Amino acid sequence: MSSPAPRPSGQDGKAPPSAEPTEVLAVLKGQEGLELTVNSAQRDAGGFLTVSGVLKNTSGDVAVVSSHLSGDETEIIKHGNSLGGATLLDSRGKKRYYVLRDTDGRPLTTTRLSSLDSGAETPVFMQFPAPPPATTEVSLQLPTFTPATIKLS
Numbered sequence: 085m086s087s088p089a090p091r092p093s094g095q096d097g098k099a100p101p102s103a104e105p106t107e108v109l110a111v112l113k114g115q116e117g118l119e120l121t122v123n124s125a126q127r128d129a130g131g132f133l134t135v136s137g138v139l140k141n142t143s144g145d146v147a148v149v150s151s152h153l154s155g156d157e158t159e160i161i162k163h164g165n166s167l168g169g170a171t172l173l174d175s176r177g178k179k180r181y182y183v184l185r186d187t188d189g190r191p192l193t194t195t196r197l198s199s200l201d202s203g204a205e206t207p208v209f210m211q212f213p214a215p216p217p218a219t220t221e222v223s224l225q226l227p228t229f230t231p232a233t234i235k236l237s
Contacts (some may be wrong), residue, residue, distance in 0.1 A: 109137075110224065110232035115150060117143025118200070120208070122224065125234045132184070133172070133214040133236065135224060139197070140205035149197040152227040159189040166195040170210045173223040173231075181212045181222075 112120040122137040141147040154161050155169025160183075168191035172181040184192040192211035200206065215222060215236070225231045 109234045112224065112226060112229040112232045114226070114229040116147040117141055117145075118147050118149070118229075120226065120229060122232070122234055125222075125224075125236050127214045127217075127236065131214050133181075133212045134209055135170075135172075135212070135234070136207070136209045138205045139194075139200070139208045141200035141202055144202050146199050146201055148199045150228050153197065154191075155183075155227060159185065160191045163190045164195055165197045166191045167193040167197070167208060167210050167226065169227040170212075171225045172212050172215070173225060174215050174219050175223065177215060177219055179215070181215065184211050184213065 107123055109122040109125060112122070114120065119140050119142050120137055121140065122135060124136045125133060126136075127133050139149075149165055151161075151165055153169050154164075154166050157168070160166065160168035168183050170183050170193065173179075174181070186192060194206075194208040194210070197206075197208075219236065221233055221235055223231050223233050
């Protein structure tokens, strides 16, 4: 199998096309035809775990992104619609991990989510404290969505 040729670096002033994520770790199904496809769950050297993917509207109508996705913590809610209600469940280690927040209480996740047109999608991320290295799988839980197990890298 040959690898694709490198793309030019945008000499014409246009940015080169971004690479599409190819790996699908999980698909969570939500209300109003919303789907969250998780493409990566990567640990970094700072002790964080970043979960990235795409939120897509698979319905034939405009889908309103529920405010329930922000969770019910007052500090997160006051910063607007986000994926701040997401949690990771490590059933082997018997721990639940919540989305991290910055020093102003803003969730370290995609924010300003309101609605998606039919067929539209938007990239999303959520950052959590990293589970111990021995933990290789967690359940991603997001309010109003079905939970899904994801493998960590």
